[in-house]
Amino acid sequence: MxxxxxxxxxxxxxxxxxxxxxxxxxxxxxxxxxxxxxxxxxxxxxxxxxxxxxxxxxxxxxxxxxxPAPWMRSPAAWGRLSATLLLILFYIAAAEPLGFLPVAFVVLFALIVLLGGRWWVAALVAALVALVVAKSFGSLLLVPLPRGLLWL
Amino acid sequence: MNAIGQAFELVLRWDVLSVMVLASAFGLFVGATPGLTATMAIALLVPITFFMEPIPAIGAMVTCSAMAIFAGDIPAALLRIPGTPASAAYADEAYAMTRNGQAELGLGANLFFSALGGLFGTAILIVAAPWLAEAALKFSSFEYFWLALLGLTCGVFIGATNPVKGLVSLFIGLLVSTVGLNNPAGVPRFTFGDVDLMGGIEFIPAMIGFFAVSEVLRAVVADIRLAGVPQLIRGSLFQDWGRLFVQYWPQQLRGNIVGTIIGALPGAGADIAAWVSYAVSKRFSKTPEKFGTGHVEGIIESTSSNNAALGGAWVPALVFGIPGDSITAVVIGVLYMKGMNPGPTMFLNNPQNIYAVFIIFILANLLMIPFGWAAIKGAKEILRVPRHILMPCILIFCIVGAFAVNNSVFGVVVMLAFGVLGFVMEENGIPVAPAILGIVLGSMVEENFVTSMIKANGDLAAFFERPIAAGLGILTILVWLSPLILFLWRRRGSAPLPGGSSAP
Missing domain, CATH: 1.20.58 (Methane Monooxygenase Hydroxylase; Chain G, domain 1)
Known part of the structure; x- marks a missing residue:
């Protein structure tokens, strides 16, 4: 814009x-x-x-x-932008009660699908990345990621 | 045991070396992926370096930035899409070489002269930094005030298409730095009664927002897919090195010198160095008409220049704590957190740390040859990683990184706020780099300004009483006036001059 x-x-x-x-x-x-x-x-x-x-x-x-910039004429671009921002807000609000793993999975899965990935690829990548990040930051670097309902 | 020996012991350890190898791979990947910049690589790396000792942390950042700046040349040559802004200056030229069937020659030149340029910048860093540090020991708050102001000024004026918008960005950064309890009177300032804001706005989440989240948002709205699949590089990358070096050594040397100087100027980094060097190369070339048709001369000069700029940027960063580009702005923030406050006293008290930085620089540029070779050979695979999977992963890294700084969700909030702010600013032609300079240097400017004002009892003339302070002050004011002077100069130049003499 x-x-x-x-x-x-x-x-x-x-x-x-x-x-x-x-x-x-x-x-x-x-x-x-x-x-x-x-x-x-x-x-x-x-x-x-x-x-x-x-x-x-x-x-x-x-x-x-x-x-308006070229992308602003595309409702889809606005949709992707607001969905991305909402997903970050969702993380901020939900990470503490629900825990890092499920929330990170939802954010990754939704965003990959939103950007045009197939749902089963998205599910696979989201699960893998969420686990790797949780393991590497949570267990190796000892970042107290919110554990919530589900943890390793 | 002397300091140099200690420095070797600090660096030549398996943990430092393995961190450097991993950072190389990471830097090459991020640099070679269009849309991910070298500064973003550093921003994503910082939360991890947070958990390291100072020397491996520095090793990771130096290696990663050097590799990323080189790797930006790979998609520039293969797809005409610069991997980092620092390669934009010669992306057309490099792509033209590839279309002429000279991809090996072009990429080989990029690799060789990037490494040479990096080593030249390192050599200048090794010579100039200790020498400047000796002078800097005599500085008082007046000199530091002017230095910081000069740094901010250069950040705004060099390479800005619109200096007013650069200034806006800078003032926003300075304003952000005033939030919190960390001020001369120690009172809560602009905190709106919020406990989280009393600690000030953390620099790392802000920077992740500015350089990484805003980039993700841009990718989300742009929905660009990569254009075409690059070809495989089969031929030898090394065969022309000797000939190119003999034929183009003056261009290479000029690129090195220009790059180091631009890198050392606060606020201007590898991007601007490459543009300037490409223009200089064309201006002084014997065959300027060949530029743009796939001619290696300009590529050599500017690819040397952008890597030389990296070393140059560390000179003011180590000696004065004033960043030479946005990468060193981040590095300075990290050094402060590690208790390795940059400044001349570091050269006196901990020379082994300074020497360790030098050794890391040399190693990083030597590592570039084998790792860069591998990256060029594997370019097809790197460039095939789909962006709709990459960007969400980067976003999760950003979130975890912003959280990890203080282990609080507030970091994620700051990250989001600055991501949106950076996105809106860039959409409207306001650069974000000056704002980062402002956030890093804000408390230094304020502290030295208020101390100086108290010392001088409000007398502004005191800012010009000490000779070095006066020199720096006059220089700063000259830079401020430079748009006006240039404007008057052009008007004089365009007006018909009496007596047949003409302005150049």
Whole structure:
């Protein structure tokens, strides 16, 4: 997607103002004039300056707020994108209660099928990869992956 | 026992060497797979290096990046799809050679001159780093402030098509670095009362999001299948090396030098080095008309250059803790976590570690010859791995890697957020590399700035009182003004000049 520069600039400007105002309330180092506030305020000024420059540049070449990239015209691409993001969110929400193995299997299986793999290939690869990752990270590198309902 | 001997003992151990061999295979695979970049290889490797001793961790990262940058040439030559952005500059040329039936000559040149370029960059690293470190010992917060600022500035201006968008990326990175308790006053800053955010935004999940998850998202929407199956490479890769070296040694040397310098400049890495060297090669060639038709000259110069850049990038990284490219940005983050803080004192206190890095570099570039040969011979198999299986696996590695840093799901949340942010930024022409520089260097800039301001009692002139600080400060400001100067220069150049003299 190509947002017009003016749209990005406006968003950045708003962010910069918010950062500046909230940074102003941060305390200084006791007994000094400079502390936690000065650096974020400087960054906010820079960000605001860039936002302003982009806004001006964007307004000069205004061709609508959004110029869609080729993939954006394909509903299937949107579907794949949102499904991928939902699968990551599903991992975040479900890994703890259900455990790494089943959740990783679901994420892998769904994504492979979504990208055009055959279901039995997807099932095989998903099971294998989930097991290998769980074994190598969980048992060799001692990462406490969530065990949940099902573990080796 | 001297430091060099100790360094050999640190490196020549079976665990370090086997890690380097595995990292080579991994780097070659990732580099040779279109859509997976060298930086992504490093991003995926970091969670694993997390569990290693410092020296094997460095060995893995150096070897992996060197192999990945070389391996990017393989699909460039066989399919006209660069495996990493660093090979994009000469993908057309290399593919033209393959179509002329010269795939062996082209890939052989890529392999040989990549290794030579890498060794040249290493030689410069060995000579320049200790020498600079001695000077750096005298630096105070003023010099470090300017150095960090110069690093960020170069990151924005070099190779950026739109400097304003580079700056936006940088400021976003700096803003991210201000989150948490780690600030001069030690107060919670931009944490929104969230306990997880008080520790700051972890660098590794952010980087995995930026460089790996955003890449997965791009692959998901693009739905590209590989175009065509590459042919098998049958002939000898080595037979032309002697002739090419004798015929093209000036180009090779020039590529090495340009690559090392661009690599050492903060923020610009192998990608830009290859583009610049290809352009330089064409500009000074005796036969510029042959470029683009499958001529090996430009390939030699730019393939030397992108591997030389890797060594060059480690010079500012080791000496000042300022990354020369996005790979060393990641490496610096890892070094800090390992308690091996980069900086001049490392050269004084732990010289054996520095020498160990040098030895690893030399070994990695020597290993490139046999491993690269195997990768070229096996290219057909590597390029046949289907992307609809690869991308989901990478996503699971990303998730586990982001989780493993703190063993908390919060890492996965950060990874997802930065993956989406990086995807949206790149879709809108905002590069992500400056943001990573900002996240890595943010606390260094802030700390040295606030310390300097307190020391100088708010007097900005103090930033220019010490001679080196003044020099660095003026240099930084010159780079800031360079777009303006260039603009004025072009206007002067395009205007008709009196007296018949003309600007170059």
């Amino acid at each position: 190509r947002l017009n520069d003016a749209v990005i600039g406006g968003l950045l400007l708003a962010l910069a103002v918010a950062v500046f105002l909230s940074a102003r309330t941060l305390p200084d180092v006791p007994g000094q004039r400079y502390g936690a506030a000065v650096f974020p305020m400087l960054v906010a000024c820079g960000l605001g300056g860039c936002g302003l420059a982009l806004t001006l540049a964007g307004l000069r070449h205004w061709e609508g707020a959004v110029t």
